[in-house]
Amino acid sequence: MSETPVDAEEVRHVAELARVDLDEAEVERFAEQFADILAYFETLDEVPAVESEPDLVNVMRADEVEDCLDRKDALANAAETEAGQFKGPHVS
Amino acid sequence: MTPDLNAFVTRETVPGADEGPLAGSTVAVKDNISTAGVRTTCGSEMLADYVPPYDATVVERLSAAGATIVGKANMDEFGMGTTTETSAFGPTRNPHDEDHVPGGSSGGSAAAVAAGEADLALGSDTGGSIRCPAAFCGVVGIKPTYGLVSRYGLVAYANSLEQIGPIAPTVEEAAALLDVVAGPDENDATTRYDRQDGVDVHPAEATTYADAADGDVEGMTIGIPTELVEGADERVVDTFRDAVADLEAAGATTHEVSLPSLEHAVEAYYVIAMSEASSNLARFDGVRYGHSGGRSGNWNESFATAREEAFGDEVKRRILLGTYALSAGYHDKYYEQAQNARAWVKQDFDEALADADVLASPTMPVLPMELGESLDDPLRMYLADANTVPVNLANLPAISVPAGEADGLPVGLQLTGPKFGEETLVRAGSALA
Numbered sequence A: 001m002s003e004t005p006v007d008a009e010e011v012r013h014v015a016e017l018a019r020v021d022l023d024e025a026e027v028e029r030f031a032e033q034f035a036d037i038l039a040y041f042e043t044l045d046e047v048p049a050v051e052s053e054p055d056l057v058n059v060m061r062a063d064e065v066e067d068c069l070d071r072k073d074a075l076a077n078a079a080e081t082e083a084g085q086f087k088g089p090h091v092s
Numbered sequence B: 001m002t003p004d005l006n007a008f009v010t011r012e013t014v015p016g017a018d019e020g021p022l023a024g025s026t027v028a029v030k031d032n033i034s035t036a037g038v039r040t041t042c043g044s045e046m047l048a049d050y051v052p053p054y055d056a057t058v059v060e061r062l063s064a065a066g067a068t069i070v071g072k073a074n075m076d077e078f079g080m081g082t083t084t085e086t087s088a089f090g091p092t093r094n095p096h097d098e099d100h101v102p103g104g105s106s107g108g109s110a111a112a113v114a115a116g117e118a119d120l121a122l123g124s125d126t127g128g129s130i131r132c133p134a135a136f137c138g139v140v141g142i143k144p145t146y147g148l149v150s151r152y153g154l155v156a157y158a159n160s161l162e163q164i165g166p167i168a169p170t171v172e173e174a175a176a177l178l179d180v181v182a183g184p185d186e187n188d189a190t191t192r193y194d195r196q197d198g199v200d201v202h203p204a205e206a207t208t209y210a211d212a213a214d215g216d217v218e219g220m221t222i223g224i225p226t227e228l229v230e231g232a233d234e235r236v237v238d239t240f241r242d243a244v245a246d247l248e249a250a251g252a253t254t255h256e257v258s259l260p261s262l263e264h265a266v267e268a269y270y271v272i273a274m275s276e277a278s279s280n281l282a283r284f285d286g287v288r289y290g291h292s293g294g295r296s297g298n299w300n301e302s303f304a305t306a307r308e309e310a311f312g313d314e315v316k317r318r319i320l321l322g323t324y325a326l327s328a329g330y331h332d333k334y335y336e337q338a339q340n341a342r343a344w345v346k347q348d349f350d351e352a353l354a355d356a357d358v359l360a361s362p363t364m365p366v367l368p369m370e371l372g373e374s375l376d377d378p379l380r381m382y383l384a385d386a387n388t389v390p391v392n393l394a395n396l397p398a399i400s401v402p403a404g405e406a407d408g409l410p411v412g413l414q415l416t417g418p419k420f421g422e423e424t425l426v427r428a429g430s431a432l433a
Helices: A006-018 A024-046 A071-075 B057-064 B105-115 B133-137 B171-181 B236-249 B258-283 B299-310 B314-325 B329-354 B376-385 B389-393 B421-428
Strands: B008-010 B027-028 B068-071 B120-125 B140-143 B165-169 B194-196 B199-201 B221-225 B251-257 B359-363 B398-406 B407-418
Touching: A006 A024, A006 B314, A024 B258, A024 B314, A024 B329, A024 B376, A071 B027, B008 B105, B008 B359, B027 B057, B027 B105, B057 B068, B057 B171, B068 B105, B105 B120, B105 B133, B105 B236, B120 B140, B120 B171, B120 B398, B133 B140, B133 B398, B133 B407, B140 B171, B140 B421, B165 B171, B171 B398, B171 B421, B221 B329, B236 B251, B236 B359, B236 B398, B236 B407, B258 B329, B258 B376, B258 B389, B314 B329, B329 B359, B359 B421, B398 B421, B407 B421
Parallel strands: B027 B068, B027 B120, B221 B251, B221 B359
Antiparallel strands: B008 B068, B120 B165, B140 B165, B140 B398, B194 B199, B359 B407, B398 B407
8 A cells, every 4th residue: 555645635736736726526536546546656666776878869950040930820829919929817 | 431430630631742652642640740720639628729830740741742631530638548538529439349449549540540531540659559549440550669750740748758650451551651751850859860980870761661561470580578468358368379370370480588577567657658748738828829727817827727627637637646756755756766667678678679579469458448438447547558558668669460359359469679670560560461
């Protein structure tokens, strides 16, 4: 069994961090499901530390000015725009 | 014509170039692959009205090759599902039996090909999303090696795991579609470059995958990972064994092999995929694109409202679990251990593929589920991915080919090869389909 059981309070906290509002029914359901899923994830404790050398190299390119998305196209999917810019809610 | 399978979210015809290797072919494109001017929903209410201002690289390549796009294929919301039931646009039905799911998340792509609504299709595979629906719908699907195909214009779910790949009725046709979409792309820095004689070359440049579809398995060595057979449904295993016998009759030799790390692949996959999803899907704030949360509250309130209203249950679940796995105090326990498991899986595959040309297993350990059967039990749905997720963790290529039927439902055989070993997979797979 998980040493960190998930309760409704924990689900609400994570939902706040992730910026996803939940209604009470969702909180209850997720708390129950997360307990099962996280208990299953517990078996990762059995995995040994593995030495691995990633065969990756950095791929660089020259930093040159190129054509990019037109401003009108970039704004086309926004709910609201103003003076060629995205218009969002108040910051605080 | 069969009743509507709901294989497409949007039906729209986009003609390609007059000439090319795919001239005259129709292609369904999964709805998480950007198409300029044609809405791209990812199966989500969040993007129900989103119209991309540019084409994904693979779409440009399709059009240049002469293919006609016939629509955007239905899918699990943002690729998160194994049945195509989490789509905000309703489930797709399996053309072999409409009471069953087509698999997922590229269920619309596979169903469209199986039902003849498109000659070919593109899907994306993060943990089996091409191979699972290919198996459930009785068609061929290829998950390419990470870095073979550009992901530019693919809406990201878990970008360290996913690749775009082909779905087709036969191995040869799937390989021909792979020939069109594979290649380097300066817009995707994770496409592979190998430095040879001072020049960057990509593995697809000197290769014609379709030419390898000669079905010649004489002398080929096939390893069978016991971990991927033991837990599977008996009817699936019987059908798989029959197909393996066909490969042996054609001259291949088989042996059993054990990859102990695979026992931890599902949990490692879900921890990594959910963690990446929690970050990748943070872009959906309802301001620059997507469903708006309105402007009555502050930024955080509006953001949280947009995401409550427009994400479905499975997407919320994965974002929250990913946030949890990365949060202070849990990072080492979940994410770090999952990365260890990923390295272990890679190591096990490398060792097994040192003694075999390819590895064979059932693609899915179960037959296609009945519609509605698995939606209320997310953990059960995750466990159905046991045979497909290891390949994504190891960045390797794999193909699912039809192995036969059990109880009137298709069963797929999965072949896994060494990195950039797609030709070997095409050769072995074409002995069956």
